Amino acid sequence: MARCLVMAGQDKNSRIQVSYGYGLFTGGLGAHYGTERIGATVIPTSGGNTKRQITILKDFGTTALCCSPSYAVHIAETLPEMGVSKDDLKLTAGIFGSESWTQAMRIKLEDMLGIKAFDIFGSAETMGPAVSQECIYQNGLHIWEDCFIAEIIDPETGAPLPYGETGELVITTINKDGMPLLRYRTRDISSLDISPCECGRTHIKMARLTGRSDDMIIIRGVNVFPSQIESVLLEMGETSPHYQIILERRGALDSMTVEIEVSDTMFSDEVKHLERLERNIRERLESALSISCGIKLVEPKTITRSEGKAKRVIDKRLDGGD
Numbered sequence: 001m002a003r004c005l006v007m008a009g010q011d012k013n014s015r016i017q018v019s020y021g022y023g024l025f026t027g028g029l030g031a032h033y034g035t036e037r038i039g040a041t042v043i044p045t046s047g048g049n050t051k052r053q054i055t056i057l058k059d060f061g062t063t064a065l066c067c068s069p070s071y072a073v074h075i076a077e078t079l080p081e082m083g084v085s086k087d088d089l090k091l092t093a094g095i096f097g098s099e100s101w102t103q104a105m106r107i108k109l110e111d112m113l114g115i116k117a118f119d120i121f122g123s124a125e126t127m128g129p130a131v132s133q134e135c136i137y138q139n140g141l142h143i144w145e146d147c148f149i150a151e152i153i154d155p156e157t158g159a160p161l162p163y164g165e166t167g168e169l170v171i172t173t174i175n176k177d178g179m180p181l182l183r184y185r186t187r188d189i190s191s192l193d194i195s196p197c198e199c200g201r202t203h204i205k206m207a208r209l210t211g212r213s214d215d216m217i218i219i220r221g222v223n224v225f226p227s228q229i230e231s232v233l234l235e236m237g238e239t240s241p242h243y244q245i246i247l248e249r250r251g252a253l254d255s256m257t258v259e260i261e262v263s264d265t266m267f268s269d270e271v272k273h274l275e276r277l278e279r280n281i282r283e284r285l286e287s288a289l290s291i292s293c294g295i296k297l298v299e300p301k302t303i304t305r306s307e308g309k310a311k312r313v314i315d316k317r318l319d320g321g322d
Contacts, residue, residue, distance in 0.1 A: 001034025001130040003144065008093040008118045009136070010064050012039035015090075017057060019067035019075075020098065021047045021307075026128030027098055031066040034130065047071065047307035050078050061090045065115070069096040069105055070310035073241050076112035086114040095120050097129065099309045100188075100209040100227050104234030105241060106138075119208050123186055125179075126171045132206055137198045140205030147174055150204060151183070152192050155213040166191045168213050169206065187214045189225075217247065217313065219256050222291040226312040229258060232284050238277055239263070242303045249317040257294035258285065264300050 010016060016035045020027035028046055035042035043060055045053055047067070053075055056062065065072065072094055079086065091113055097120040109117045121141055122129035131148055132141035143150050148171050152161045155168040169186045189212060193205040211225030218224070226245060233239055240261040248255050260281065262274070274297055282295045304311075 001030045001128075002037035004095065004118075004120055004130045004133040005031075005034055005038055005040070005064070007133055007135055007142075008064060008095055009116070010035075010038065010040055010093065014038075014040040014063045015043060015060055016040050016064045016066065017043040017045055017053070017060070017062040019045050019047055019053060019065060019071065026122070026124045027066075030122070030129035031095070050075055050307075051082060054078060054082055054084055057089050057091065058084060063090055064093040064095060065091060065113075066095045068098045068306070068309055069101040069109060069117075070099060070241075070306050072096055072109055072113070072117075073105070074305045074307075076109065077240075079112075086112065089114070091115045093118060095133070097121060100211055102227055102231045102234060103208075104231055108234060108241060121188075121206065121209065123171075123188075125184060126173055126181060126186070127176050131171065135197065135199040135201060139197065140193050140207060142197070142201050142203040142205055145203050147176075148172065149174065150192060150206060152190065153185075155187075155189075163192050163194050166207075166210070187212045189213060215313065217245065217256070219247070219254050219291055219293075222289065224256070224289050224291065228288055229285060232288050233260060233281070236281065236284060239281070239297075240300065242305070243312070244303055245313045247313065247315045247317050254317060255294065256291070257296055259296045259298050259303065261300055261303055262297050 018028055018031045020031055022028035032042050032044055043056060043062060045056055092115060094115045094117045096117060106117045118134045119141055120133040122131045132143040134141050151170040152165060152167040153170050154161055161167045169188045169190045171184050171186055173181045189210045191207045211227050216223050216225055234241055240263060242261040244259045246257040278295050278297055286292055
């Protein structure tokens with residue numbers, strides 16, 4: 001983790017706010033000890049109490065924020081409520097992980113917080129955080145090959161796939177003593193890239209995660225990842241980045257409804273404008289997913305905010321349908 005912080009531009013003079021959860025989750029303690037390793041000041045806020053988080057960001061002059069990207073959005077949205085501008089903060093970097101997120105989400109976070117947003121990947125089983133992270137060029141996550149051997153396999157057959165092919169990431173640990181792992185299936189969907197990086201590092205790179213093989217939604221035979229929906233919504237830029245996918249069974253058929261928050265301004269607009277927005281979202285999603293889905297626009301702050309990983313999917317199909 002120490003190397004990842006340095007890669008994000010942090011050094012012994014930095015003040016790093018760790019807003020990942022502490023306890024049995026490895027993210028909080030991993031970032032904490034990594035901060036100590038480079039001699040920087042660690043601010044162990046853990047998750048939750050967002051307004052206090054913002055007060056600390058401002059008062060302590062935090063230079064880097066470590067948390068999930070969905071919680072970073074929540075923090076950014078709460079700034080105006082407290083009369084705090086991104087210019088009041090000294091943040092330069094955000095190190096965001098624990099869930100998959102899109103390029104559109106990165107652009108939004110960098111704009112809202114005035115930072116450079118880095119994607120980081122890790123898992124509790126392999127060694128906690130910092131299996132890989134992006135450099136300043138943000139064109140793939142460098143895997144620390146002195147610690148891990150990475151492969152990509154077909155998630156259905158287990159067959160190895162060549163570089164550049166998308167599949168399930170498999171990790172073998174090299175120097176893990178307590179519980180060494182041989183070809184551990186992470187269930188995360190990515191690809192590997194061996195092309196040179198502008199930063200000069202020669203580590204193999206992995207693409208940003210597009211989802212997981214075990215949280216993929218199958219609707220009427222079509223594979224859908226929540227990240228596909230997020231990408232469409234953020235590219236449109238007319239809603240907030242908060243949404244939930246509701247899966248239900250109606251008779252013999254599965255149905256999917258996407259509940260999406262709209263901004264205060266949009267929600268107070270004329271009904272015809274909301275209808276236009278709903279229609280546009282439906283058309284864009286059906287084009288991207290190749291499947292029809294329901295769209296429900298909801299009031300601002302209706303969808304429960306997450307202080308860790310966002311809960312994107314609510315599956316009611318086992319409840320018996322209607």
